Amino acid sequence: MPNKKLPHSALNEKPGISSPEAISAAAVEHIQQFRKIQPSSNELFSGILAGNITALSRAITLVESTNTNHLAKANEVINACLPHANKSVRIGITGVPGVGKSTFIEAFGLHLTSLGKKVAVLAVDPSSTISHGSILGDKTRMEELVKDKNAYIRPSASGETLGGVARKTRETITLCEACGFDTILIETVGVGQSETAVHSMVDFFLLLKITGAGDDLQGIKRGIMEMADAIVINKADGDNIRKAQLAKLEFKRALHLFPAKKSGWIPTTSTCSSISHEGIAEVWETIHKFLELTKVNNYFFEKRKEQNQYWMLETINEQLKTNFYNNPEIQVSMNATKKAVQNDEISPFAAAQKLLETYFKK
Amino acid sequence: MPNKKLPHSALNEKPGISSPEAISAAAVEHIQQFRKIQPSSNELFSGILAGNITALSRAITLVESTNTNHLAKANEVINACLPHANKSVRIGITGVPGVGKSTFIEAFGLHLTSLGKKVAVLAVDPSSTISHGSILGDKTRMEELVKDKNAYIRPSASGETLGGVARKTRETITLCEACGFDTILIETVGVGQSETAVHSMVDFFLLLKITGAGDDLQGIKRGIMEMADAIVINKADGDNIRKAQLAKLEFKRALHLFPAKKSGWIPTTSTCSSISHEGIAEVWETIHKFLELTKVNNYFFEKRKEQNQYWMLETINEQLKTNFYNNPEIQVSMNATKKAVQNDEISPFAAAQKLLETYFKK
Incomplete structure (x- = not known):
């Protein structure tokens, strides 16, 4: 750690004699490089089939990802794995x-x-x-x-x-x-x-x-x-x-x-x-x-x-709800509508109808 | 019942002496006419508020109808009734x-x-x-x-x-x-x-x-x-x-x-x-x-x-599902997809994804 203002202590390094890095920069770069390599779904599949735990863990990470590209890739790997x-x-x-x-x-x-x-x-x-x-x-x-x-x-x-x-x-x-x-x-x-x-x-x-x-x-x-x-x-x-x-x-x-x-x-x-x-x-x-x-x-x-x-049905039903409740227009009006319903200003059914019309018209 | 071939029986009417109708044709027409009159949602609402059972029954019939025009009218009546x-x-x-x-x-x-x-x-x-x-x-x-x-x-x-x-x-x-x-x-x-x-x-x-x-x-x-x-x-x-x-x-x-x-x-x-x-x-x-x-x-x-x-939320969730499962394209592919999923030819999640893409692309 050169060029830093050093406190007065006997434990200080003398200028010119710096201690080695605790973590090897070369190793870090190597690992980072390795992590950047995204194995293809085919590579993951063959790895899994061969009993490779690293491939398994990487495929699970894809499954757990919220990135939509990862989702498509995860589905490929899973479908390939299904017969096995x-x-x-x-x-x-x-x-x-x-x-x-x-x-x-x-x-x-x-x-x-x-x-x-x-x-x-x-x-x-x-x-x-x-x-x-x-x-x-x-x-x-x-x-x-x-x-x-x-x-x-x-x-x-x-x-x-x-x-x-x-x-x-x-x-x-x-x-x-x-x-x-x-x-x-x-x-x-x-x-x-x-x-x-x-x-x-x-x-x-x-x-x-x-x-x-x-x-x-x-x-x-x-x-x-x-x-x-x-x-x-x-x-x-x-x-x-x-x-x-x-x-x-x-x-x-x-x-x-x-x-x-x-x-x-x-x-x-x-x-x-x-x-x-x-x-x-x-x-x-x-x-x-x-x-x-x-x-x-x-x-x-x-x-x-x-x-x-x-x-299959659970995934569909869950996704239909997610799509609806995450819709920007629905999110804007949802809270006010809930309040109106709770206070009997509008019937729960008419309120639902109104929100559904907003959703489906777009 | 004139002009009908009569069986041989002592109970037969003699030609020219027909018995009166069991149900008065005039009354039938009157009732049919009455049923055709569709009271407005306002009339139904005032009737209900006045404690009129006929108005109540008619409004409930609207609520129970599957006709979408009736649905809108039913919602009007219900919303008017809510404060009461x-x-x-x-x-x-x-x-x-x-x-x-x-x-x-x-x-x-x-x-x-x-x-x-x-x-x-x-x-x-x-x-x-x-x-x-x-x-x-x-x-x-x-x-x-x-x-x-x-x-x-x-x-x-x-x-x-x-x-x-x-x-x-x-x-x-x-x-x-x-x-x-x-x-x-x-x-x-x-x-x-x-x-x-x-x-x-x-x-x-x-x-x-x-x-x-x-x-x-x-x-x-x-x-x-x-x-x-x-x-x-x-x-x-x-x-x-x-x-x-x-x-x-x-x-x-x-x-x-x-x-x-x-x-x-x-x-x-x-x-x-x-x-x-x-x-x-x-x-x-x-x-x-x-x-x-x-x-x-x-x-x-x-x-x-x-x-x-x-x-409110139940109605929304129910309607989202109804819309999906009644979609003509979904209905066409649903059965084959279910079979493929049951037999592990496609993962339940990939199958759901495929159906959802079909549904949302239109």
Whole structure:
């Protein structure tokens, strides 16, 4: 750092003897140059198919981009990947914050890779848009799994809407599958609407619970229990084992209240410990049984077809709304119209009609 | 009936002696002439404001029409009525078929008119589109109420979508209120999505139940119980009284599982008999208490504002979809695209993108 006014200190460099740069300028330029090279969609596709993680990560970045050129390119890569995707099991994992999702995924993921599986861990976390810290941002809680060459961990995409975040994760699944990952874990927090979105992209839905901490039957959102294929009570270790067993029975009883599932599957309840690894292997055995049943009765395949259609229609409906509400003329008049409607100056229907006429006339 | 080949029977008319017409041709012409006169929106509005039931019914027919000219006229009438509406209590009544909704409404409605209230009974029944027999079509089950000059019963509108049916009922509420009806009962079946729509247009939501007949806790849709401000167990008469009392306790316990309501109201459980009229007066007392609470804590007014906004946005979103899916070009390509998506020939997102481009380019 020459030519700078130096403070009086014994630690100062003598003029003419400057310390080397902390970061090599040559290396920076090299990396920048490398980043500027935008591989073609074909290159990305071949990379993904060859199991190249860099190509996979770059394609996911394209998917997550809001740039419309990137969108077109992302669609090319995804469509190329499609015939090579789908050979996987997609597992949704939900639970309120504090239930130990990350430590469970660490233990469960390592068990899966020990069985020779290739595991991708994704997330749907709409709150990441606000906090910019996604639920999977903190990879330190998965320190073993992150080092496992048969595991790929990708934090949640961010976006303005849950629909957008969920869509990006759904597209990322296809890329991971084409890259050879045969077990996809999708994490989401058990609050809000995100678990519905995740439920619409997975084969098996696992609800993670703990005893106490307000996370008993009472605090649970009814809709989530209705979706669960398995309820696993985590942190069943030490003094907690007996309480976890009791909670298991309580959930078993509660599950009886729900109507039978179309899959023919009867939801299971179990306990596990992400620390002692007790019960972790059993979770995979349960999922394996589920797959056996639903592949024989065809539910597995029918559901995937339905999900594909669902995502097409969802994307359309979302885009129609985005187009309308982002229309400059609509944005100008929307607030005043909302107020008028709230105060009964105009009927909600006449107001809607007026806005729609403005929109469609252009 | 002259000049017709007559069979050989002693009951035949002799030629030249014809019986009079069963329906007076003059009367028919008079009625047809009367029906052709389309009162102006102004005339309808003044009629409604004067409490004229014919004007009200005609305005509702306009609201229910699919003719776009009628739509414009209906909007004029509704907007004119708006400043005179809203002074009412809107009560949603739901329950599965067989729970005795009609007999309950007959008993409850008569109790309300005996208190000097003017009661309008409406319905949201999307199934009426298919069966052309609405849940309120059978007025014979309300034979006393239908004769009561302070009651107005209107069967469910029909339409292609639940959204359409619900919208029409929501608009009809405004007309009824301007016509002087101060208590609006809106009936719906407790299956499908219709109760969500009704919940979005009422102040108080009543869930009607019976014991046995599979309509116990087990068969209930969780979402509906979450919405209920009161659960009333009907048919608590004869041998059924004790069972109804037990069911009441069970529901009371089950209601405890739900989080507290924003209204500050604690949902009640009670029993009643539409035959002995036991417990019917208490239902109104409950609603009265609810109104006292929520008008003091302002929830009543805030909720109505929110509902108005909800209906505006719902109408817009519904219309955007209708416009898209009814677009001729989209209709041509939709089925093939759906198939391609189901069979993984194209990603759901690329497919959506393609259809949206087709739609927006025109």
